[in-house]
Amino acid sequence: MPSSLYYSLLLPDLRIMLDEHDDTGMAEFCKVLHPAVIAEVMEGLEPARTWEVLGHCDPAHQAEILQNFPLPYQIELVEAVERERLSRVIEEMSPDDRASLMRRMDREHVEQLMPLIAQAERADIRKLLSYPDDSAGAIMTTEYASLPGDITVAEALNRLRMQAPSRETIYVIYITDDERHLQGFLSLRKLIQARPTAILADVMDRDVLSVRVSDDQEFVANQIQKYDFIAIPVVDQHNRLVGIVTHDDAADILQEEATEDTQMLAAVQPLEDSYLGTPFFTLAHKRGIWLVILLGASSLTAHVLNYFEPDGSANWMILFMPLVLASGGNAGSQSATLIIRALALDETGGNVGTIAWRELRLGAFLGAILGLLAFGGGSLLVPWLRASVVGLTVFCVVTLGTITGSMLPLALKKLGADPALMSNPMIASLSDVTGVVVFYNIARWLLFA
Amino acid sequence: MPSSLYYSLLLPDLRIMLDEHDDTGMAEFCKVLHPAVIAEVMEGLEPARTWEVLGHCDPAHQAEILQNFPLPYQIELVEAVERERLSRVIEEMSPDDRASLMRRMDREHVEQLMPLIAQAERADIRKLLSYPDDSAGAIMTTEYASLPGDITVAEALNRLRMQAPSRETIYVIYITDDERHLQGFLSLRKLIQARPTAILADVMDRDVLSVRVSDDQEFVANQIQKYDFIAIPVVDQHNRLVGIVTHDDAADILQEEATEDTQMLAAVQPLEDSYLGTPFFTLAHKRGIWLVILLGASSLTAHVLNYFEPDGSANWMILFMPLVLASGGNAGSQSATLIIRALALDETGGNVGTIAWRELRLGAFLGAILGLLAFGGGSLLVPWLRASVVGLTVFCVVTLGTITGSMLPLALKKLGADPALMSNPMIASLSDVTGVVVFYNIARWLLFA
Numbered sequence: 001m002p003s004s005l006y007y008s009l010l011l012p013d014l015r016i017m018l019d020e021h022d023d024t025g026m027a028e029f030c031k032v033l034h035p036a037v038i039a040e041v042m043e044g045l046e047p048a049r050t051w052e053v054l055g056h057c058d059p060a061h062q063a064e065i066l067q068n069f070p071l072p073y074q075i076e077l078v079e080a081v082e083r084e085r086l087s088r089v090i091e092e093m094s095p096d097d098r099a100s101l102m103r104r105m106d107r108e109h110v111e112q113l114m115p116l117i118a119q120a121e122r123a124d125i126r127k128l129l130s131y132p133d134d135s136a137g138a139i140m141t142t143e144y145a146s147l148p149g150d151i152t153v154a155e156a157l158n159r160l161r162m163q164a165p166s167r168e169t170i171y172v173i174y175i176t177d178d179e180r181h182l183q184g185f186l187s188l189r190k191l192i193q194a195r196p197t198a199i200l201a202d203v204m205d206r207d208v209l210s211v212r213v214s215d216d217q218e219f220v221a222n223q224i225q226k227y228d229f230i231a232i233p234v235v236d237q238h239n240r241l242v243g244i245v246t247h248d249d250a251a252d253i254l255q256e257e258a259t260e261d262t263q264m265l266a267a268v269q270p271l272e273d274s275y276l277g278t279p280f281f282t283l284a285h286k287r288g289i290w291l292v293i294l295l296g297a298s299s300l301t302a303h304v305l306n307y308f309e310p311d312g313s314a315n316w317m318i319l320f321m322p323l324v325l326a327s328g329g330n331a332g333s334q335s336a337t338l339i340i341r342a343l344a345l346d347e348t349g350g351n352v353g354t355i356a357w358r359e360l361r362l363g364a365f366l367g368a369i370l371g372l373l374a375f376g377g378g379s380l381l382v383p384w385l386r387a388s389v390v391g392l393t394v395f396c397v398v399t400l401g402t403i404t405g406s407m408l409p410l411a412l413k414k415l416g417a418d419p420a421l422m423s424n425p426m427i428a429s430l431s432d433v434t435g436v437v438v439f440y441n442i443a444r445w446l447l448f449a
Numbered sequence: 450m451p452s453s454l455y456y457s458l459l460l461p462d463l464r465i466m467l468d469e470h471d472d473t474g475m476a477e478f479c480k481v482l483h484p485a486v487i488a489e490v491m492e493g494l495e496p497a498r499t500w501e502v503l504g505h506c507d508p509a510h511q512a513e514i515l516q517n518f519p520l521p522y523q524i525e526l527v528e529a530v531e532r533e534r535l536s537r538v539i540e541e542m543s544p545d546d547r548a549s550l551m552r553r554m555d556r557e558h559v560e561q562l563m564p565l566i567a568q569a570e571r572a573d574i575r576k577l578l579s580y581p582d583d584s585a586g587a588i589m590t591t592e593y594a595s596l597p598g599d600i601t602v603a604e605a606l607n608r609l610r611m612q613a614p615s616r617e618t619i620y621v622i623y624i625t626d627d628e629r630h631l632q633g634f635l636s637l638r639k640l641i642q643a644r645p646t647a648i649l650a651d652v653m654d655r656d657v658l659s660v661r662v663s664d665d666q667e668f669v670a671n672q673i674q675k676y677d678f679i680a681i682p683v684v685d686q687h688n689r690l691v692g693i694v695t696h697d698d699a700a701d702i703l704q705e706e707a708t709e710d711t712q713m714l715a716a717v718q719p720l721e722d723s724y725l726g727t728p729f730f731t732l733a734h735k736r737g738i739w740l741v742i743l744l745g746a747s748s749l750t751a752h753v754l755n756y757f758e759p760d761g762s763a764n765w766m767i768l769f770m771p772l773v774l775a776s777g778g779n780a781g782s783q784s785a786t787l788i789i790r791a792l793a794l795d796e797t798g799g800n801v802g803t804i805a806w807r808e809l810r811l812g813a814f815l816g817a818i819l820g821l822l823a824f825g826g827g828s829l830l831v832p833w834l835r836a837s838v839v840g841l842t843v844f845c846v847v848t849l850g851t852i853t854g855s856m857l858p859l860a861l862k863k864l865g866a867d868p869a870l871m872s873n874p875m876i877a878s879l880s881d882v883t884g885v886v887v888f889y890n891i892a893r894w895l896l897f898a
Contacts, residue, residue: 032656034676157641164641171638189613192606192637192641193614218793222794225701227485228485228697230679230696247696251696251700252674254703257793258707262707267875290874297881297882298878298881301878301881301882301885304886305885309764315758317767321767321771325750325771326877329874340710341710344707346668346671418713420710420714424782425743425778425779425782426743428775430746432750433746433749
């Protein structure tokens with residue numbers, strides 16, 4: 001669920017158009033807005049209704065809108081439409097976006113679609129799908145502008161005019177020989193400044209930096225970023241041009257990789273969708289799995305402490321102190337990190353209420369699971385009543401940590417401060433103080449009541 | 450200190466050229482390589498020697514290389530050259546890079562330079578410097594391509610050829626009226642496909658998305674990213690075009706913001722330079738300041754525990770358990786985060802030895818400071834001998850945490866795994882186990898020996 005201004009303003013209108021079968025309105029909607037905006041608005045609709053709206057424009061335009069949706073929603077869409085219609089849209093998509101969609105689709109579904117897709121596109125898809133995930137081959141597009149080196153500048157401009165409509169970019173033109181070996185490149189800027197009678201081979205730049213089709217996508221994106229390129233050519237092992245990666249895809253990859261790293265650093269399995277776009281149980285799973293692993297690691301600390309402070313010691317609580325405090329801190333860091341990254345990507349749209357309610361439920365859910373596990377593990381070291389103090393405390397601190405971790409960055413943002421000031425160790429420290437208070441109070445209540 | 454392949458291969462050669470006063474070699478070096486590569490190599494030289502190499506090309510080329518250095522090194526450079534020569538180079542820099550350099554320069558130095566700079570550039574600098582930090586105005590360039598709406602496509606192409614050499618990009622052309630009000634835009638792709646006799650106003654796109662000069666840079670960068678723009682126009686409050694922000698700068702901003710957020714999330718004051726480029730004491734300061742604040746927060750936990758476990762209790766160590774464990778975990782998370790981000794930005798170059806040695810010294814240094822503080826704070830709660838157990842333990846766990854946090858991601862990388870798997874909570878958990886062992890052993894050794 002996205003949440004920009006567009007979304008909240010236009011979605012209700014669109015729903016009314018759908019209810020009233022306002023064909024003119026829907027056609028207008030598809031026509032005047034930027035595909036990125038259209039996609040953002042329609043992400044709030046069920047897939048079947050999105051296809052209903054899309055029916056008001058031609059397949060090329062539908063394809064352009066389709067590739068602006070986040071991948072998880074694209075997957076929902078392709079599963080909600082008849083194959084014939086889908087194949088027309090897929091033919092019109094740009095090769096790289098098409099390949100990344102089909103990479104994520106059900107294999108069987110892809111095989112059913114293939115015969116319906118025109119021959120040229122089908123071959124292109126097969127080729128792109130054959131490259132490994134996260135390689136240059138998997139993210140490149142095959143729609144690049146290329147010309148032979150032996151024609152004049154004037155002739156080049158004429159040919160370029162014909163290539164233009166179907167190329168991802170024509171601002172960098174690659175010069176190749178008959179066997180597609182990469183010989184050099186020319187920027188369109190340089191081309192339009194060159195003497196019309198000059199031969200391309202004489203004006204082109206021979207010092208062309210390329211990447212291999214098997215290179216890692218992050219490396220490719222970093223190259224584009226470093227040299228401020230509009231695109232970088234991708235070659236096979238024989239230096240034959242097979243595709244290009246463009247600046248906008250490079251920027252997306254770097255953003256995604258940064259988001260992934262940030263989430264992993266906070267022990268969250270990377271989300272495939274935006275924070276708000278990720279369903280409750282997916283989010284619970286991606287956080288819970290690491291919280292459980294970390295609880296296991298903390299139980300190691302409890303056992304080590306048990307070695308130094310054998311059973312029967314007056315202070316049995318010391319055994320579980322690190323475990324209890326870490327649980328709250330870890331859950332809090334996860335929330336803070338997710339929110340801070342979502343704020344940086346402009347994904348929250350200021351839905352404080354929605355976020356608070358979701359995090360509260362999530363905290364309670366994760367807290368219940370961790371609490372039960374902590375109770376079970378605790379029973380191995382101490383009597384069950386003491387273990388239930390541990391379990392109950394873990395439940396409380398995880399819930400509290402989650403809600404604190406999510407709300408503090410939003411509060412800082414509201415106050416005009418940088419939300420990232422609320423660092424994970426800071427959340428953990430705050431969580432430590434409340435954790436101690438909760439632990440002792442639950443112990444007093446259950447053991448001495 | 451950068452560390453790419455180029456760097457290690459070419460820097461020694463360059464040093465030899467300098468020693469042998471090989472003018473032809475240095476001129477060749479400046480001419481054939483990409484300015485980004487040249488900058489990367491020369492970053493390893495002292496500023497005075499870099500100027501010596503730069504002397505082998507013209508001011509325009511010097512400017513291009515200069516703006517490819519990271520800002521901290523640019524600052525070192527401008528302080529190491531006579532003003533007259535610097536002013537020639539500054540005149541040739543692109544307006545946005547020039548402005549961001551001068552924003553960071555000593556104010557007095559800027560004022561001394563200004564009279565030496567040509568009138569047009571001087572006015573441009575004054576204007577760009579007048580916009581607030583981190584606003585669209587502060588990052589835009591004033592070298593955009595613009596044309597009136599009443600000329601023909603053929604005429605437009607002719608004028609564009611003349612504008613081309615001095616414009617940051619000519620792939621998006623903005624159509625303005627006599628008072629520079631933004632009326633629409635045309636991509637060069639569309640322009641070269643249009644009928645030569647058509648009037649620009651008839652073929653241009655009127656639906657132009659612009660940002661305000663006061664908009665936040667992160668918002669601007671997100672807009673460019675979202676719409677896959679090559680550039681976005683920046684307007685003043687009267688909708689007059691004042692500049693553009695280009696895709697490459699947007700990508701840099703998003704990268705920087707992601708790095709900043711990641712570092713802040715791990716309680717590191719954002720580095721202004723790369724990890725290896727940041728001097729030892731700067732890094733110590735940026736990490737130490739937060740470690741001290743967090744130690745303060747942890748001492749709160751100790752006091753709360755003291756309330757529940759009053760003096761004289763058999764287990765005085767419980768009071769300091771959270772503080773001791775948190776110190777190690779925090780230091781470890783800082784290291785892990787810095788290394789993982791540096792790996793993502795391709796900044797480490799595999800210098801495991803250098804990194805290990807630096808982190809070891811850093812850990813010991815930070816550990817000593819935190820250990821002393823923990824000893825001082827601990828003395829308020831327990832006798833000095835016990836407090837010295839705390840201090841010594843903090844010293845050890847911070848050193849250990851730092852070295853573990855930095856080495857584990859590098860080891861994962863070496864093994865072909867994702868270094869970010871070693872999440873901060875995981876580092877903290879590992880640090881907890883060793884922390885407990887260290888704490889009890891030091892206590893036994895100092896108190897019962």
